[in-house]
Amino acid sequence: MSDYYTENPESFRGHQLTFSHLSVLRNKRDILKDVSGAANPGEILAVMGPSGSGKTTLLSLLAGRLSPGRGEVTLNGRLLDKQLRRRISFVLQEDAYLCNLTCWDTLWYTALLRLPGSIPTHKKKEIVSDVVDMLDMRQCLNTKIGNEYIRGISGGEKRKLSIACELLTNPVLMLLDEPTSGLDSSAAHSFCSKIQKVAKSANKTVVMSIHQPSSQLFNMFDKLLLLCDGQVAYYGEAKKCAQHFAALGLPCPTNYNIADHILDQVKSSEDVKRKILRHAANQLKAEITEAGELKNGTADLTEDEGDGYQKLIATPQEESKKATCSRTSVPSESSWSVLNETTPKKLTRSNRVRVYVKEQLAKLEDVKTGLVDQVRTCGADMLPEVEGQICKHTNEFKEKWPTSFAAQHSVLFRRCLKQTWPRVLSKWNVLQMIIIGIFAGILWFQTKAVESEIGNRKGLIFFCIICTSFCCLLDSTISVFSDRAVLNKERVSGYYRLSAYYIAKNVSGIVSGVLD
Numbered sequence: 001m002s003d004y005y006t007e008n009p010e011s012f013r014g015h016q017l018t019f020s021h022l023s024v025l026r027n028k029r030d031i032l033k034d035v036s037g038a039a040n041p042g043e044i045l046a047v048m049g050p051s052g053s054g055k056t057t058l059l060s061l062l063a064g065r066l067s068p069g070r071g072e073v074t075l076n077g078r079l080l081d082k083q084l085r086r087r088i089s090f091v092l093q094e095d096a097y098l099c100n101l102t103c104w105d106t107l108w109y110t111a112l113l114r115l116p117g118s119i120p121t122h123k124k125k126e127i128v129s130d131v132v133d134m135l136d137m138r139q140c141l142n143t144k145i146g147n148e149y150i151r152g153i154s155g156g157e158k159r160k161l162s163i164a165c166e167l168l169t170n171p172v173l174m175l176l177d178e179p180t181s182g183l184d185s186s187a188a189h190s191f192c193s194k195i196q197k198v199a200k201s202a203n204k205t206v207v208m209s210i211h212q213p214s215s216q217l218f219n220m221f222d223k224l225l226l227l228c229d230g231q232v233a234y235y236g237e238a239k240k241c242a243q244h245f246a247a248l249g250l251p252c253p254t255n256y257n258i259a260d261h262i263l264d265q266v267k268s269s270e271d272v273k274r275k276i277l278r279h280a281a282n283q284l285k286a287e288i289t290e291a292g293e294l295k296n297g298t299a300d301l302t303e304d305e306g307d308g309y310q311k312l313i314a315t316p317q318e319e320s321k322k323a324t325c326s327r328t329s330v331p332s333e334s335s336w337s338v339l340n341e342t343t344p345k346k347l348t349r350s351n352r353v354r355v356y357v358k359e360q361l362a363k364l365e366d367v368k369t370g371l372v373d374q375v376r377t378c379g380a381d382m383l384p385e386v387e388g389q390i391c392k393h394t395n396e397f398k399e400k401w402p403t404s405f406a407a408q409h410s411v412l413f414r415r416c417l418k419q420t421w422p423r424v425l426s427k428w429n430v431l432q433m434i435i436i437g438i439f440a441g442i443l444w445f446q447t448k449a450v451e452s453e454i455g456n457r458k459g460l461i462f463f464c465i466i467c468t469s470f471c472c473l474l475d476s477t478i479s480v481f482s483d484r485a486v487l488n489k490e491r492v493s494g495y496y497r498l499s500a501y502y503i504a505k506n507v508s509g510i511v512s513g514v515l516d
């Protein structure tokens with residue numbers, strides 16, 4: 001794997017996604033109601049539910065593309081802002097592409113548009129190559145994407161391409177909306193194992209909505225969020241879900257796919273649904289009460305201690321233990337038990353939390369002092385370099401666009417030409433031009449070079465100009481509709497400025513029109 005995925009420590013450390021009490025109301029109907037949960041780095045959170053249960057709406061909220069009526073979404077404790085939103089990738093159910101480009105062209109132009117201009121070209125090629133290898137896409141690199149008229153890459157390859165385009169930017173969070181729809185169970189399994197590999201090796205947080213996974217696929221998920229009519233029917237470890245439903249008196253029959261079983265239950269009678277939802281709501285309430293008890297214990301902490309506490313209360317919840325503990329310095333289950341054993345029994349729970357927070361803050365202070373000392377021992381010369389690196393990373397993510405206007409225009413111009421080129425050079429277009437040429441030749445054959453023929457000659461020039469302009473205009477008008485989905489997708493993801501696209505499209509249209 002390229003060091004691009006690991007060299008930025010901030011991104012490799014991973015981002016924990018937390019969403020709490022999300023509610024969306026549309027046309028007086030609760031599309032989502034009080035949905036809470038979390039997803040950890042290196043893990044896959046699967047969102048399941050019957051059709052219309054609110055999976056896509058939830059993913060749109062998590063991507064920051066929709067504002068919730070209530071609730072909040074945070075990444076590593078920070079509310080989603082414009083800067084963070086740009087580091088989230090959202091792969092839609094139906095993705096749009098330029099049909100005449102090959103997979104390699106698509107990836108390469110995406111890399112040129114989305115990777116910061118400061119990365120040299122050879123490094124960008126290396127990154128694209130790595131992503132191709134990660135998703136095992138070598139065999140379709142030179143195949144056109146295609147559309148309903150042009151035979152192109154398969155549905156599964158299209159899904160991989162969508163994910164590859166997003167992986168190029170090294171996102172901190174990947175949201176995939178039904179990435180396996182349209183794939184057979186073995187293709188879906190192989191696809192998800194690749195996603196799992198990427199999540200684990202690059203420490204990405206992955207949330208995917210899925211309809212009806214096979215049992216093999218279901219076992220790959222670390223956590224599961226089951227939705228029923230926009231409400232949480234189950235949230236927790238995927239492998240504990242069978243046990244949970246059995247405890248509710250709804251055991252999964254032997255040799256039956258647990259994913260199918262739980263979907264059947266949330267689609268069954270109103271009584272069963274109510275029972276499942278009530279139980280999930282009670283569970284959530286219990287967790288909130290526990291968190292509330294812990295929070296009360298920090299009322300008299302200082303501001304710094306309070307910050308440490310926020311990290312601490314995130315960890316007792318079962319879901320956040322594993323990943324955060326391995327990557328960051330938040331306590332693990334074992335540290336909780338150590339804490340319980342080593343602190344005097346008379347201390348209340350809130351006081352134990354306080355002692356623990358103080359210890360952790362002291363440790364962090366030690367680490368900070370150690371780092372400063374290390375830099376000092378290596379020589380003061382290193383400081384400007386370190387500072388420069390920090391500023392570079394920070395600025396790269398603060399800048400509004402990853403590349404300059406000129407670079408965007410140049411890439412978009414080449415891409416537009418590549419997209420229109422096959423049409424300009426198509427046999428039908430060449431034949432059309434020959435017929436128009438013959439027609440004009442017959443009409444204006446052997447026009448004499450005398451004053452009385454000036455009108456005729458003007459007519460010929462007018463005909464040629466109108467013919468070229470209309471072909472150009474018609475082509476642009478048609479392509480606006482076909483390219484619109486691509487433009488929308490790329491604009492929402494912040495690929496480029498609209499002005500750069502508009503100018504590139506027009507200039508390439510004129511060039512193709514003249515060559516036509």
Ligand SMILES: Nc1ncnc2c1ncn2[C@@H]1O[C@H](COP(=O)(O)OP(=O)(O)OP(=O)(O)O)[C@@H](O)[C@H]1O
Nearest residue numbers: 026027031049050051052053054055056057058211
């Ligand atoms: N803007 C809107 N106005 C009114 N209703 C909406 C709006 N957006 C979504 N809905 C409704 O909200 C419900 C949830 O939609 P959503 O697309 O999130 O479901 P889903 O679980 O992703 O479904 P599927 O699995 O079929 O893709 C649907 O019943 C849909 O009709």
